[in-house]
Amino acid sequence: MEDVKGEPRLLLPALKPFYERAIPLSWLVVRVAVGWNLLVHAWNKINLGPAKMAPAFTSMGFEPGALYYWLSFLIEGLGGLGILLGLFTRFFAAAVAIEMFVIFCLYWHTGFSWLARGYEYVLLWGLVAFAIALRGGGPYSLDRKLGVQL
Numbered sequence: 001m002e003d004v005k006g007e008p009r010l011l012l013p014a015l016k017p018f019y020e021r022a023i024p025l026s027w028l029v030v031r032v033a034v035g036w037n038l039l040v041h042a043w044n045k046i047n048l049g050p051a052k053m054a055p056a057f058t059s060m061g062f063e064p065g066a067l068y069y070w071l072s073f074l075i076e077g078l079g080g081l082g083i084l085l086g087l088f089t090r091f092f093a094a095a096v097a098i099e100m101f102v103i104f105c106l107y108w109h110t111g112f113s114w115l116a117r118g119y120e121y122v123l124l125w126g127l128v129a130f131a132i133a134l135r136g137g138g139p140y141s142l143d144r145k146l147g148v149q150l
Helices: 015-058 063-085 089-112 120-135 142-146
Strands: none
Touching: 015 063, 015 089, 063 089, 063 142, 089 120
């Protein structure tokens, strides 16, 4: 049962001081996980380079492949950094959610399991990015520090 402020009751009330310190950090943990994951993907794209990656985009039907390579790199690189730092969080998270939705649609026919190259992974990350886009950077973000609500 929820209390009057809309917060769920504490699972272990004796740990209230811990909850009071940890709960504000929970959104930071989510943002760091998403941002870091995106940065790793951007880094992999840079390591492989456009010469190897552009043909892969072309083979999936994204013409011209080089354009989609750079777009995905920018979304994942700048988006990952923005989400990680909590800077222009909603904008970058929305861009990531859209990218994940496009990939979700691309892999829909393969089924759910990521092990079978399905859409499981991008569905999860897309929904988390969408949640971040709705909520923003949270209390420990540069958006909050700078007073930005983009």
